[in-house]
Amino acid sequence: MRIRFPGTAGSVGWPAPQCTCASCNLAQADRRLPLRVTVDDSFRVRESGAAGPVPPGYTVSPTPDGLLVESPGGGRLLHARSGPAPEDSAGSGAGQVDMVVVDAARRPEAIGELRRSGVIGVTTAVVAVGGDHSVRSPAEFARRARLWGAFAPADGHVMSCPPAVWPDARPRAPHRVLVTGGARSGKSTEAELRLLAEPEVVYAAAGEPADPEKDPEWAERVARHTERRPRWWRTEETTDLAGLLGRERGAVLIDCLGTWLTRVMDEHGVWGEFPPPGAEERVESEVRALLEAWRTTRAYAVAVTNEVGSGVVPATRAGRLFRDHLGRLNQWMAAGSEEVVLVAAGRVLDLS
Incomplete structure (x- = not known):
């Protein structure tokens, strides 16, 4: 699958319209549109489901961890839920996926939850999106993503699922x-x-x-x-x-x-x-x-x-x-x- 990110920010974009806070001022040189994720340039996926018809051969399934998209070629993408995870989300049956899209401004701890349940494995690409003026700057958002072993794409970025290149590894013990x-x-x-x-x-x-x-x-x-x-x-x-x-x-x-x-x-x-x-x-x-x-x-x-x-x-x-x-x-x-x-x-x- 080819996963395209026409927008990577929170629901109102970054900088937010008419906002003059320090974070939005710092984001002027690196503007981000509200999050938008497309699969093979054929259909769009959101946390709540697919937008528009899903081509034959693809499956789009809601899971306790978020929306699971599977392609005819075997790629598996999870659009992680941005709300609180259910208590029994661990072991939900989704299994390890190839790529996870996480709203890392609202719920970065979802990355830990998904690693704990096995949905994120060693070869899973973690994509951090959702940045907005709740974070000090785009540079700070990217710093946090690196600490978590995630990649923070810019608008327009395209990635393959399964990934061809993984983000830099997070610090590992010892x-x-x-x-x-x-x-x-x-x-x-x-x-x-x-x-x-x-x-x-x-x-x-x-x-x-x-x-x-x-x-x-x-x-x-x-x-x-x-x-x-x-x-x-x-x-x-x-x-x-x-x-x-x-x-x-x-x-x-x-x-x-x-x-x-x-x-x-x-x-x-x-x-x-x-x-x-x-x-x-x-x-x-x-x-x-x-x-x-x-x-x-x-x-x-x-x-x-x-x-x-x-x-x-x-x-x-x-x-x-x-x-x-x-x-x-x-x-x-x-x-x-x-x-x-x-x-x-x-x-x-x-x-x-």
Whole structure:
């Protein structure tokens, strides 16, 4: 099949009519029409079905994952659903397809769902469409697509199904990414975004477990954080990050190293003016174990951390101690990472 994309944007195009937002201004030089997908220049397909008569030999079938198009020559195209996937979508019977068209602005996590169910395999071309001014710029949309192992075509692009050329592969395990930044910089959002297309993700929550009775505000924050993650991600509340990195083979997201270090230092009683004998050594031992696990992990691991060296010198001993320990930990983790990125005001700067 020849799949043509006369338009690749969201429902109103990009830039949107009469819109003067920054995203639409940046899209002026790379204008995109609303999404339109045609098969062999014979008929058009949408998420809801085929537009116009379907030539003999083709089959167009709705599935829980979206609209499946099969050609007489054997090519299989899935126009993935853009709405929430049904709970039982995994194992829907569609099987692996040759190409998937995904609205990656509205539901990028659909890529992970389809990989999880086997619809997207190693040889499946993933096409990311639907860009609009909910994304900062066309360049940012293309960056995200690359992270997910997807291709973001321009209007007019033609692809073959089965594909002749596949998009660049996404990062595969073992691979380590350190995401650093200040408070509320967007670093956790960036870390989560990187793993949306992964079929198996363990979210390592290294902070104190939320207790609604002791701290309802913190519990509410944790709940909101949990709700925005894909439903198949598994959460583990643990300080044993070394053990987790040692046994996992899929994707692991650690959020965050600052809260992990706080708990480790608290457990060994180093905060006081007169810490117990050997306290510092025990903290350093746990740090070394984490660094070795990070270096040798077989997982695709993304760790979030805090930048602590950009402000004034802390006024207290505890503050200075924490800054020194975390600053060193960040340097050592960065040295063992394939990628390091700094997030500031939601913008991502590659430090690799």
